Amino acid sequence: MYIAYSLLLACALVISLPWWLLQLLRLGKYRAGLAERFGFVPPRLREEIKPGCIWIHAVSVGEVLAVSRLIVDLQAANPQTAIFVSTTTATAQKLARERFGAKQVFYAPLDFGFAVRAYLDVLRPSLLILAETEFWPNLLHLSRQSSAAVAIVNARISDRSFPRYRRFRWFFSRVLSDVNLFLAQTEQDAARLQAIGAPASKVQVSGNLKFDVRNGVGSALHEQLRRAIAKESAVIVCGSTTDGEEQILLEAFTEILSRHPSAVLVLAPRHPERFDSVAKLVSDSGIPLVRRSAWSTVEQAGAGKDSYAVQGAVFLLDTIGELASVYALAAVAFVGGSLLAGVGGHNILEPAQYGVPIVVGPNTFNFREIVRIFEEGGGLHVATETSLKQELQRLLADPAERKEMGQRARELFLQNSGATARALDALESLLRKKATSAG
Secondary structure (H helix, E strand, C coil): CCHHHHHHHHHHHHHHHHHHHHHHHCCCCCCCCCCHHHCCCCHHHHCCCCCCEEEEEECHHHHHHHHHHHHHHHHHHEEEECCEEEEHHHHHHHHHHHHCCCHHHCCCCCCCHHHHHHHHHHHHHCEEEECCCCHHHHHHHHHHCCCEEEEEECCCCCCCCCHHHHHHHHHHHHHHHCCCCCEEECCHHHHHHHCCCCCCEEEEECCCHHHHCCCCCCCCCHHHHHHHCCCCCCCCEEEECCCCCHHHHHHHHHHHHCCCCEEEEEEEEEEEHHHHHHHHHHHHHCCCCEEEHHHHHHHHHCCCCCCCCCCCCCEECCCCEEEHHHHCCCEEEEEEECCCCCCCCCCCCHHHCCCCCCEEECCCCCHHHHHHHHHHHHEEEEECCCCHHHHHHHCCCCCCHHHHHHHHHHHHHHHHHHHHHHHHHHHHHHHHHHHHCCC
């Protein structure tokens, strides 16, 4: 089965090669870490090798944030154990290096046997931890063959992927047999894991790690914006927006400005390659534009407050890793990827932790359980493409409702925390069992 899978994977790579080359040449998106992806282990990792290390894989920024506290707690519980982190996306790589150090972080290998073996031979991990739904057959199988224990944390099966996994249960039941422990976000995720072939004895429900992410207010940008935006200005923070949503938000903001002329729309597109096109979209709308990449209140403060104040404008957050603390400034937060069909929404917990009222679109299948909790608990409103404008205007006109929604969001965020401690206990138990069996 694994030979057939590897051959199919190789064929898929060859067939899609022209597209990958175009992406490399046009965007440079996948150029970073290309050698590492094909199994060339960077020398920096070899300097940090210690017997029995832990390898944690987090695909993108969301997964890196989700496992960050777990990594800190794992390291505290195992101070003599080296922990390495792999990512798939360049933005996640940058964030992981900032948080855990460049010597501990690398690009995950493609799921070819030769690439995976290269890392297993060097790292020789005692435990491989994968975040959410990284069911890579060769990685799982070869890790077990190397005697590493394998765990999947924060595991979830989305509405969109569940039918596909179930259709190929004959394949995934074999793949998932190589996993020692599944820590599911919800009971529904646990049931779905078992439905696609995960042994029931290996599945536990530990909750969602993202409820334990704490982003501290006080970042440089948060403080700069707090000083640059007038206290009476209505601030709408729109995070992780995707193609098509910015135009709708700009149309809504144009009307908001007629009632709140000093209002500020903080716009944070999900994908960095879209920063310039979104900037052009804002400029074409006629609304004043301030780009984070070209702005610094610290540098301009000496010229007088008026030269760096932000009001009646769009503040384009065209940087990575600064959105979370900016949510704390919001009167209302809109979390993108949810207004139009196809994306499935993004993480609403970043504004929730600050007690900010949240608005999302109707397409939130990637965060279905979290959105359900907040919608039923009164900390979140769902708006459609046609009703978003009215919803934002209504909330801005009703400070009492905003305050009540925000308080509920904060309470729900705190009530559902604790997944990291449960995950840590389960992983420590797995490590003890492995040490006992090895002894």
